[in-house]
Amino acid sequence: MKLATYSSADSRDGRLLVVSRDLARAADATTIVPTLQAALDRWDAVAPRLASLYDALNAGDLDGTFPFDPVLAESPLPRAYQWLDGSSYLAHGRLLDRAFNIPPIPQADVIPIMYQGGSDDFLPPHGDAPFASDEDGIDFEAEFAIVVGDVPMGADEATARDSVKLVLLANDWSLRALQPWEMKRGFGLIHSKPSTAFAPVAVTPDELGGAWRDGIIDLRVLTAWNGQPFGRPSGGAMDYRYAQLLTHAARTRRLRAGTIVGFGTTSEGQPDVVGSACITERRGFEIIQEGAPKTPFMKFGDTVKIEVLDADGRSVFGSIEQRVVPAQGAATP
Amino acid sequence: MKLATYSSADSRDGRLLVVSRDLARAADATTIVPTLQAALDRWDAVAPRLASLYDALNAGDLDGTFPFDPVLAESPLPRAYQWLDGSSYLAHGRLLDRAFNIPPIPQADVIPIMYQGGSDDFLPPHGDAPFASDEDGIDFEAEFAIVVGDVPMGADEATARDSVKLVLLANDWSLRALQPWEMKRGFGLIHSKPSTAFAPVAVTPDELGGAWRDGIIDLRVLTAWNGQPFGRPSGGAMDYRYAQLLTHAARTRRLRAGTIVGFGTTSEGQPDVVGSACITERRGFEIIQEGAPKTPFMKFGDTVKIEVLDADGRSVFGSIEQRVVPAQGAATP
Numbered sequence: 001m002k003l004a005t006y007s008s009a010d011s012r013d014g015r016l017l018v019v020s021r022d023l024a025r026a027a028d029a030t031t032i033v034p035t036l037q038a039a040l041d042r043w044d045a046v047a048p049r050l051a052s053l054y055d056a057l058n059a060g061d062l063d064g065t066f067p068f069d070p071v072l073a074e075s076p077l078p079r080a081y082q083w084l085d086g087s088s089y090l091a092h093g094r095l096l097d098r099a100f101n102i103p104p105i106p107q108a109d110v111i112p113i114m115y116q117g118g119s120d121d122f123l124p125p126h127g128d129a130p131f132a133s134d135e136d137g138i139d140f141e142a143e144f145a146i147v148v149g150d151v152p153m154g155a156d157e158a159t160a161r162d163s164v165k166l167v168l169l170a171n172d173w174s175l176r177a178l179q180p181w182e183m184k185r186g187f188g189l190i191h192s193k194p195s196t197a198f199a200p201v202a203v204t205p206d207e208l209g210g211a212w213r214d215g216i217i218d219l220r221v222l223t224a225w226n227g228q229p230f231g232r233p234s235g236g237a238m239d240y241r242y243a244q245l246l247t248h249a250a251r252t253r254r255l256r257a258g259t260i261v262g263f264g265t266t267s268e269g270q271p272d273v274v275g276s277a278c279i280t281e282r283r284g285f286e287i288i289q290e291g292a293p294k295t296p297f298m299k300f301g302d303t304v305k306i307e308v309l310d311a312d313g314r315s316v317f318g319s320i321e322q323r324v325v326p327a328q329g330a331a332t333p
Numbered sequence: 334m335k336l337a338t339y340s341s342a343d344s345r346d347g348r349l350l351v352v353s354r355d356l357a358r359a360a361d362a363t364t365i366v367p368t369l370q371a372a373l374d375r376w377d378a379v380a381p382r383l384a385s386l387y388d389a390l391n392a393g394d395l396d397g398t399f400p401f402d403p404v405l406a407e408s409p410l411p412r413a414y415q416w417l418d419g420s421s422y423l424a425h426g427r428l429l430d431r432a433f434n435i436p437p438i439p440q441a442d443v444i445p446i447m448y449q450g451g452s453d454d455f456l457p458p459h460g461d462a463p464f465a466s467d468e469d470g471i472d473f474e475a476e477f478a479i480v481v482g483d484v485p486m487g488a489d490e491a492t493a494r495d496s497v498k499l500v501l502l503a504n505d506w507s508l509r510a511l512q513p514w515e516m517k518r519g520f521g522l523i524h525s526k527p528s529t530a531f532a533p534v535a536v537t538p539d540e541l542g543g544a545w546r547d548g549i550i551d552l553r554v555l556t557a558w559n560g561q562p563f564g565r566p567s568g569g570a571m572d573y574r575y576a577q578l579l580t581h582a583a584r585t586r587r588l589r590a591g592t593i594v595g596f597g598t599t600s601e602g603q604p605d606v607v608g609s610a611c612i613t614e615r616r617g618f619e620i621i622q623e624g625a626p627k628t629p630f631m632k633f634g635d636t637v638k639i640e641v642l643d644a645d646g647r648s649v650f651g652s653i654e655q656r657v658v659p660a661q662g663a664a665t666p
Binding site (some may be wrong): 191 | 344345374413414415417438439441446447448449450451453454463464465469485486504506508511514515516517518519520521522523524525527528581582583584586587588589590591592634660661
């Protein structure tokens with residue numbers, strides 16, 4: 001099943017659509033449930049009805065369908081009650097530790113790194129991404145994320161696995177010039193992690209077919225910067241499975257329905273072979289290889305496109321296509 | 334105006350009530366707007382109608398009112414899109430730096446400390462607070478918080494000041510045994526900051542009268558542990574005004590309506606004179622005075638009560654009254 005959210009004058013949470021598998025057409029789903037969060041709040045009751053609508057849409061058996069326009073889409077959850085972003089690719093962290101000559105994060109190889117992200121204001125997948133300054137080290141991070149139902153405190157991996165409802169593709173915008181200082185303070189990332197964007201279409205895990213297996217997502221994440229291919233690392237390189245991220249997140253608290261958990265910037269740790277999913281990884285590689293970074297961070301006017309294709313070359317989640325603009329005077333909703 | 338939320342079978346966000354100034358009676362507000370978040374989403378349109386209802390309730394001019402029972406209340410926002418907790422009392426940090434012989438947080442005296450907290454699952458103000466283990470250093474933190482409307486990125490202090498809609502009283506539960514390790518990692522606090530609880534009644538700033546002035550809240554926060562008075566530090570000792578916390582939070586991102594911003598554990602840095610609003614501050618003082626902490630953290634079965642009284646001794650927000658219980662088998666909704 002594929003779901004998306006169009007903006008709505010009535011609700012900051014938008015209105016729910018079902019989108020056809022090929023992303024060509026959509027149908028209003030608000031007669032079943034008004035928003036994606038409302039669907040997640042009572043998923044077991046609502047999901048079968050949404051699935052029936054989805055099947056009818058794919059079969060061409062529905063009246064009142066319309067072309068799906070990703071430009072009109074919000075992030076599937078325009079705002080969420082929780083956004084926890086992990087770091088599942090150890091090769092990424094090791095490369096950066098080496099490049100910047102910093103001690104490894106304590107126990108990063110046995111306990112996932114994770115931060116609590118802001119979730120009140122996700123950006124639409126297509127359009128302007130406003131920033132305070134392009135001197136802050138503006139960087140994209142192309143990554144997978146999952147959306148869960150309720151997860152009890154202290155959940156084991158089997159319980160955690162069963163809680164997964166949806167898979168998302170994210171651009172976890174980062175401000176690299178501000179991050180080291182925030183990390184030194186020890187209280188986490190606020191200035192260095194502005195609003196995240198998600199690709200327009202949320203998909204149930206079964207839509208990934210064989211690429212959803214063993215707790216990983218074995219699909220390449222394609223990133224282009226100003227129209228030039230930048231990276232195509234595979235999600236299959238994940239060291240932490242999603243159930244491990246979830247049991248970590250739920251160790252001392254419940255996770256409530258609609259919680260989004262990210263896998264962190266996709267990485268094979270080989271920017272020379274597959275590129276990378278964020279600029280800082282390429283810069284780290286340049287430091288190791290050449291003694292200094294040569295790739296700059298993004299500037300106002302720059303664009304990024306992030307997409308995932310299935311084995312037949314079809315877009316799975318739709319694309320993220322954003323342009324970096326100054327917050328002052330930005331066309332923000 | 335005073336507002337509260339009762340639980341509801343229809344919505345995880347509960348249903349909105351208006352509560353009389355003396356906290357004795359309540360009236361259903363859902364004919365105006367169903368939930369507090371929905372009210373915050375369009376505050377300018379909704380607040381005058383809620384205020385009229387509140388005035389009629391206080392005047393005894395309403396039919397269909399009922400006794401307000403805080404035991405039936407949820408946190409005013411049972412879940413929120415953002416919970417940012419600052420640290421406004423420098424004396425607190427200085428005492429802990431000295432006690433634990435740790436270097437000060439970089440620039441804590443000129444830039445507020447703040448962490449992004451989990452906001453998907455606030456606890457009800459009365460009842461069980463479930464924890465995974467009472468070996469984790471369970472500690473209360475009694476503190477003020479504000480709820481804001483939309484705050485633009487890069488807002489100045491005047492804009493930030495105008496965004497404040499409501500004031501809350503919070504218990505920011507903390508797990509002290511887990512906090513140093515998380516801080517060393519640099520990615521913030523997940524395990525050491527489980528679900529927060531808020532007193533049952535949210536109040537508009539005008540309800541605080543002269544105690545709401547110069548960007549601070551000049552009221553004492555009273556805490557009792559297992560029925561014994563533990564602290565009564567004044568919010569008036571704040572070093573960072575709320576507008577400073579807000580401009581810090583909004584430096585690189587917008588804050589959207591319903592964002593909660595906390596002032597951090599209330600402290601005058603004088604546990605021997607006014608007690609403290611968390612156990613760790615008392616323990617720090619014991620280390621400084623006696624070389625070792627003697628007060629233990631909370632154990633299963635312990636209770637905490639947190640309340641704020643006005644100049645006439647009347648409860649402003651209603652009380653937080655929680656009992657520490659094991660998560661396994663806890664009576665969680």
